[in-house]
Amino acid sequence: MGLLLVFFPEDQNKITNSIDNKSTASSRFIRRTSSSLLFTKAQSTISICALLVFFTLLLFTLSTFEPSIPTPTTPSSTINNSRRFLSQNPQLSPPPSSSSFHWFFPMWDYKPLHVKQKPNIPPTSFALQRMGILYTRGTKAMNDLIVSHVAEDVAEDELRLFLRVLHRSGVTSKADTVFLFGSSSSSSRFSFVIHEENESFLRLIQHYKESNNKGFRESVFSFDSTQFWKSGKKDVGEPIWGKKGRGNYSNSTEAEGELTRLTYGSIVGFDVNELDPENSLAGFLDHVPISLRRWACYPMLLGRVRRNFKHIMLLDVKHLMLLRDPFGRVRNRSPESVYLLTKETSSGKHSKRNSEKAQSHCQVNPAILMGGARGIRRLANAMLTEIVRATMQHKKKNSVSESGILSQLVGNGYILKNINLITSTESIQEASSLTGSSSNSAADYSIIQRGNSNHELNSLIRKIICLSEVDSSVYRDC
8 A cells, every 4th residue: 555655646645635625524514513503502592481481471460460440539439449349359350351451561560469458448658768657647747746555465446445535635636646566467457447546537527527516525535626626827837757748738618717727647657677677675585575675666766756746755555545635744844854654652671770761762654754855765765775784684584674674764863864854643543433524524634544454444435435426426336
């Protein structure tokens, strides 16, 4: 073979060239084939992904479709339409018409269908800075604020009666009300009760207006509608709660040449997890009751409204009810003043040195505290610090009481030196002793205390309220 290559070198070149041409052609064919395969695979992959996305959006759209409700023009029609819609079965609702394509992509307003809502509850909005729930927006900005904390063991009937008596007392004509709930479940559980009582209150005002009956306080629990009608200029400040420009300024009438308008405060609610998301006291106590955790919520809440209210009241829904406006005790006081209800108690250890002396101190009632906005804020900050200090000193957790810590704090004059404390030994009357009282007793007491048997007391007070013909036509449980 080598001899042939020596004698015929040109054949060797031809063979070499043919081999090179074949290899070049094959490599080009391989490259073309591989590139076409990659392009085909990429195209098929993109097509499959596009189909998956399309079918996903289609199924998501069909599963989340909700029939649209026409927008009503009046609040009453809004409530009626919402009641009619919620009473129907969503599974039996008729399919939409093919001409309406606006429902094809409703995922921006997606609301899960499995969330159960109680009927007759209008859509809620945020109370303040994307927090809380706005139950009722008042007619104007108020100078007074009532912060009522709702304990874990408060029943629906107890909160219903508290809010009903609060409206009838006339306090809501001058003050906004904030409910502080221990959890989000408690907030949703009481929403129906609060909405129903607010609607009943507005219907009661309307009934008295149509019948030209102003009402009068013939008993402790009677209703006087004149407290909610104010004369003066129409230009009033807008409430801090909810969205701006949504106030109710249409309820006004001309009387004897001057403007008379309906005036009532806002009703809002907050969850403690919104105001104290980190549960500041969880590291010091195994279980933090709302009676203690509320003090960790006050700095954020009162700090955000510090420029909007002059007087603040901290109230316990479980133990107290308001019959009249108690802010008269602090309206003429300084912004640093705090009004406390106390009672003298004697305690102390008898020893040989001090056998005849007994230590006496003031036991502060933590169920109600009121005063200037600055004084209440300072007291809340000092109380939170005192709770932490007291829990660190006790070896056993959950062994501290709110009343004991507050009484110890008030007794320490150095810590509260920048607060003007006003202590009073005013006694709070039991509600059971006022159920049959006349107007004279109503003038003497503005705060009443619930007893241990709240169920029987609630039934008795409800019967007294329902004695009026107008009132019985408004309240559903009469």
